[in-house]
Amino acid sequence: MTPEERTAWFLDAARLPTKIPAWEHHLHSTFTDGTDTAEALVLLALELGLERVVFTEHTEPDLVMGPGWFPKYVQEIARLRDLYVGRLDVVTGLEVPALDFAGQFLLDEADLESVAFLLGAVHRYPGVTWEEMPDLEPERGIDLEFRATMGLLDNPKIDCIAHPGGMCQHHITPFPMALFEEIVQKAVANHIAVELNPGYQKPTLDPYLEICRRHGAMISPGSNAHKPRDLGLACRTLQGIVDWGAAT
Ligand SMILES: [Zn+2]
Numbered sequence: 001m002t003p004e005e006r007t008a009w010f011l012d013a014a015r016l017p018t019k020i021p022a023w024e025h026h027l028h029s030t031f032t033d034g035t036d037t038a039e040a041l042v043l044l045a046l047e048l049g050l051e052r053v054v055f056t057e058h059t060e061p062d063l064v065m066g067p068g069w070f071p072k073y074v075q076e077i078a079r080l081r082d083l084y085v086g087r088l089d090v091v092t093g094l095e096v097p098a099l100d101f102a103g104q105f106l107l108d109e110a111d112l113e114s115v116a117f118l119l120g121a122v123h124r125y126p127g128v129t130w131e132e133m134p135d136l137e138p139e140r141g142i143d144l145e146f147r148a149t150m151g152l153l154d155n156p157k158i159d160c161i162a163h164p165g166g167m168c169q170h171h172i173t174p175f176p177m178a179l180f181e182e183i184v185q186k187a188v189a190n191h192i193a194v195e196l197n198p199g200y201q202k203p204t205l206d207p208y209l210e211i212c213r214r215h216g217a218m219i220s221p222g223s224n225a226h227k228p229r230d231l232g233l234a235c236r237t238l239q240g241i242v243d244w245g246a247a248t
């Protein structure tokens with residue numbers, strides 16, 4: 001997406017509407033590690049009244065359904081998009097993991113021409129195995145996650161940063177809000193959106209939203225939905241915060 005397209009695509013944290021659009025920007029199907037097919041998820045999204053779903057399948061070879069998955073994925077999402085055009089916006093995206101601290105990410109067999117939305121994520125820290133991750137010193141985990149995220153923000157192809165601080169938060173230690181704020185500031189400067197994700201940003205989204213609001217960040221409601229019950233969780237949570245603010 002171009003910077004202008006991103007402005008139109010994401011939400012402005014400083015000017016949230018009273019009715020949050022029913023968008024799910026972070027979703028996995030059986031093409032990677034989700035439990036349900038893309039078609040089942042689209043049908044559920046229609047039932048839930050969602051207006052946009054973005055499939056953000058992984059590119060790590062151990063998470064995809066098998067060799068040759070990518071063209072099948074692109075074809076199936078295009079079929080669903082055509083089938084439900086006018087009722088639900090069905091978007092082809094990818095969640096690409098950082099490979100280093102300089103903004104390189106893993107595409108494997110995927111190609112960027114076929115995707116409309118690129119979610120940059122820190123998953124495995126560069127130079128560290130999954131097995132080593134829970135035993136990292138907290139300071140080291142924080143530092144690796146922060147630097148890998150800041151690297152992704154230097155890559156203009158990235159449209160949005162997934163779950164900032166999330167791996168550290170999930171596997172090691174709480175990720176400092178001051179560093180989350182630095183990530184948000186760089187995202188704003190480079191015109192990249194920040195994901196608000198209730199699965200990782202705990203105990204509540206409120207302080208994360210507040211930082212995004214203060215810096216006028218573009219935000220992206222992403223639930224990292226791997227199961228049907230997660231679909232739309234992020235936009236419902238945002239709606240709850242907006243409703244609560246209006247009522248108090
Ligand atoms: Zn992720």
Ligand SMILES: [Zn+2]
Binds near residue numbers: 026027028095
């Ligand atoms: Zn994900």
